[in-house]
Amino acid sequence: MATIPRIPGIPLLDRERMSGVDTAWLRMEHPTNLMMIVGIMVFKEKLDFKKLRTTIEQRFLSYPRFKQKAVQDPTGAWWEDDKKFDIKHHLKKAKLPGRAGKKELQDYVSQMASEGLDFTKPLWQFHLVENYQGGGTALLTRIHHCYADGIALISVMLSMTADTPELSLAKPKPRDKNGKGRGDSGDMDFWTSVTKPMASVWSGAMKLTRGIVEQGLEIAKDPATMREFATKGMELADELRKIAMMAPDSSTRYKGLLGRSKRVAWCDPLPLGEVKVIGKALGCSINDVLLATAAGALRDYMERKGDKSEGVELRAIVPVNLRPIEKAGELGNQFGLVFVDLPIGIEDPIDRMLKVRERMQELKGSSQPIVAFVLLQAVGMGPKILQDQISALIGRNATAVMTNVPGPQKPLFFAGREIDEIDFWVPQSGGIGMGVSILTYNGKVQFGLITDAGLVPDPENVINKFGDEFEKLVMQTLMGPYGPEFEAELEKAFGGEGGSTSSAPKKTLKRLRK
Numbered sequence: 001m002a003t004i005p006r007i008p009g010i011p012l013l014d015r016e017r018m019s020g021v022d023t024a025w026l027r028m029e030h031p032t033n034l035m036m037i038v039g040i041m042v043f044k045e046k047l048d049f050k051k052l053r054t055t056i057e058q059r060f061l062s063y064p065r066f067k068q069k070a071v072q073d074p075t076g077a078w079w080e081d082d083k084k085f086d087i088k089h090h091l092k093k094a095k096l097p098g099r100a101g102k103k104e105l106q107d108y109v110s111q112m113a114s115e116g117l118d119f120t121k122p123l124w125q126f127h128l129v130e131n132y133q134g135g136g137t138a139l140l141t142r143i144h145h146c147y148a149d150g151i152a153l154i155s156v157m158l159s160m161t162a163d164t165p166e167l168s169l170a171k172p173k174p175r176d177k178n179g180k181g182r183g184d185s186g187d188m189d190f191w192t193s194v195t196k197p198m199a200s201v202w203s204g205a206m207k208l209t210r211g212i213v214e215q216g217l218e219i220a221k222d223p224a225t226m227r228e229f230a231t232k233g234m235e236l237a238d239e240l241r242k243i244a245m246m247a248p249d250s251s252t253r254y255k256g257l258l259g260r261s262k263r264v265a266w267c268d269p270l271p272l273g274e275v276k277v278i279g280k281a282l283g284c285s286i287n288d289v290l291l292a293t294a295a296g297a298l299r300d301y302m303e304r305k306g307d308k309s310e311g312v313e314l315r316a317i318v319p320v321n322l323r324p325i326e327k328a329g330e331l332g333n334q335f336g337l338v339f340v341d342l343p344i345g346i347e348d349p350i351d352r353m354l355k356v357r358e359r360m361q362e363l364k365g366s367s368q369p370i371v372a373f374v375l376l377q378a379v380g381m382g383p384k385i386l387q388d389q390i391s392a393l394i395g396r397n398a399t400a401v402m403t404n405v406p407g408p409q410k411p412l413f414f415a416g417r418e419i420d421e422i423d424f425w426v427p428q429s430g431g432i433g434m435g436v437s438i439l440t441y442n443g444k445v446q447f448g449l450i451t452d453a454g455l456v457p458d459p460e461n462v463i464n465k466f467g468d469e470f471e472k473l474v475m476q477t478l479m480g481p482y483g484p485e486f487e488a489e490l491e492k493a494f495g496g497e498g499g500s501t502s503s504a505p506k507k508t509l510k511r512l513r514k
Contacts, residue, residue: 015080018070018146020380021333021373023077026070026146027380027387028429031116032258032452035145036123037153038113039424040105040138043417047137049128051169051415053091056126059160059172061087065331069122070146076381082122089118092127094140100131105138106265106460112140113262113425113450123147137417145427148331150405151321155329161412161419168413246339246397249315253307254298254399254455258433261453265460266423269444270470272409278470281477282350284357287404289473290445291316291360292353294402294436295342296469301462302344311345316402317394317432320369333376336369339398349473395430407441425450 018026029035060066068079096104108129117123123144132138143153162168249255272286279289295314302309316339323334340359346352375390403426412419419441425448426435433452438445449463456462 015068015071015078018077018079018380019332020377022146022380024376024380024387025333026072026077026144027384028145028391029116031260033428033430033432034113034116035427035429036113036117036142037145037148037150037424037427038109038264038450039141039153039422040109041141041414041419042132042421042423043137043139043414044135044420045137045417046130046135047128047139047415047417049093049130052126052128052139053087055160055168055415056091057087060156062159062172062174063156063331065147066122066124070119070144085122089121090125092125094127094129095131096129100129101133105129105132106263109140109264109425110262110453112142113264114260114453117142117144136420139414145333149323149333149335150319150403150424150426151323151328151335152331152333154405154407156331157422158408158412159329161414163410163412165413165416165418169416248396249399250312250344252302252312252314252344252399253305254314254434254451255431256433256452256455258431258452259454262450263453263457263459264425264448264450265463266446266448267460267463267466269421269446270467272440272443272445274474275445275470278473278477282353282357284353285360288353288357288360289470290404290438291318291340291342291402292349292356293466293469293473294438294447295344295352295356296349296472297462297465298342299344299347300465300469301456304461309345313341314344314400315398316340316342316400316436317398319401319403322369322373335373337372338363338366338368340402348476349469350476353473391430395432398432400434400436401426401428401432402436402438404438405440407439409440409443411442422446423448 025035065079067082067085069082071078071080094108096108098104112127117125124147125142127140127142129138129140148156159172160168162170275286275289278284279286298314299309299312302312318338318340319335320338321334322336327334340356340363343352343355346355380387405424407422421444422439422441423446424437424439426437428435428450433455435450437448437450439448440446447463447466449459451457451459451462
């Protein structure tokens with residue numbers, strides 16, 4: 001815990017200094033862009049309020065951080081214990097008007113996404129909607145970004161769920177001060193798959209960002225490390241220059257003066273198996289397929305509004321996980337950012353996806369995520385005016401935030417009920433007015449879209465085209481010259497020697513051929 005300075009006239013309280021990155025996300029809070037991660041869980045059955053409260057008290061509040069306030073003073077930002085903590089301020093009941101269907105829930109979530117949290121208390125809330133779609137339930141969650149990133153919040157969600165209704169109601173094991181369950185290893189296969197891609201990059205980054213004395217000793221002892229440091233240092237400097245000199249993003253209806261009102265929408269999920277099949281066939285990642293699908297839907301909306309889309313590039317900020325496996329269950333923000341130009345102007349679905357793949361491949365060896373992380377760490381520790389300038393720069397250089405968070409691929413139970421669907425909406429910073437959130441859960445890919453109500457008042461008319469754009473990609477793949485290669489990829493990936501024995505991919509192919 002950091003040393004706590006005494007301020008004349010103010011009593012000394014138990015508190016801990018906030019990290020630079022978490023401070024940066026705290027300071028980004030603005031009336032036109034609230035730094036909340038908003039999510040919903042949908043249940044086909046009624047969720048009991050008392051069981052919900054018990055689950056929150058025993059599982060969510062087992063993370064000590066969620067009983068702390070985010071406090072700012074002349075000395076910086078701090079985590080401070082809320083001496084008057086009362087769960088009643090954080091757990092609410094809500095009732096939707098009328099028939100309480102998807103439209104009514106979208107209106108309610110939009111309203112909550114536009115209202116800030118109370119900074120005199122810990123920055124999170126749960127809202128239980130008891131009358132959703134007849135006998136079902138929706139649980140809305142709002143958590144400030146300074147507490148955790150998407151990967152950390154998946155860990156929080158997993159800690160509140162179980163594989164059976166009975167286990168989801170059982171009292172969990174206690175946690176240590178870092179929020180880790182004692183004697184509970186968790187789903188290590190899941191966390192390994194999430195954190196492994198950036199493990200080597202994170203290791204290299206730590207050599208550059210740890211204490212200067214320790215770093216100097218390491219470099220002096222090992223000439224190879226000195227060469228690596230010099231090379232990586234030049235790479236980081238070059239990436240920083242690229243960000244600083246980046247041209248402003250395209251001027252489209254998705255950019256403009258922001259207001260305080262937000263609109264959210266979500267669409268029917270895509271089967272994850274089908275997305276994998278298409279990615280395998282064309283040599284693309286799941287992320288490539290999903291980003292290209294989103295780009296197609298944004299193009300379609302522009303075309304229907306009479307806007308020119310030919311040749312248009314839309315720059316998106318894509319978060320990149322930098323969390324090492326040993327910190328998979330800890331709170332806080334540990335991710336970098338990359339800037340990706342989405343080829344909105346390309347009409348052909350396959351050409352568009354291949355262009356997305358090309359650009360993502362170019363970024364794979366980039367130090368851009370590390371530069372962004374170090375930059376946020378630095379501005380979080382510096383004066384707020386510097387951070388405001390960086391946020392304004394990012395806002396000019398991008399139109400949207402697009403994030404892809406992997407979730408567990410099995411059904412989970414929460415407070416005794418099975419979770420049917422999970423959706424979330426990512427916050428945007430500075431002048432960015434749109435966020436696309438992608439989450440995989442139980443074999444399904446769910447898309448969420450949040451927009452500034454003054455720029456895009458009907459996000460459902462964008463996101464409802466995600467499925468259509470994916471189907472176009474499927475048909476192009478089956479009908480074009482990629483047919484034989486598609487069959488070969490299927491056989492290689494799912495059948496024959498060394499292939500999967502699962503029948504799911506074959507059922508997927510059969511449906512796609514209809």
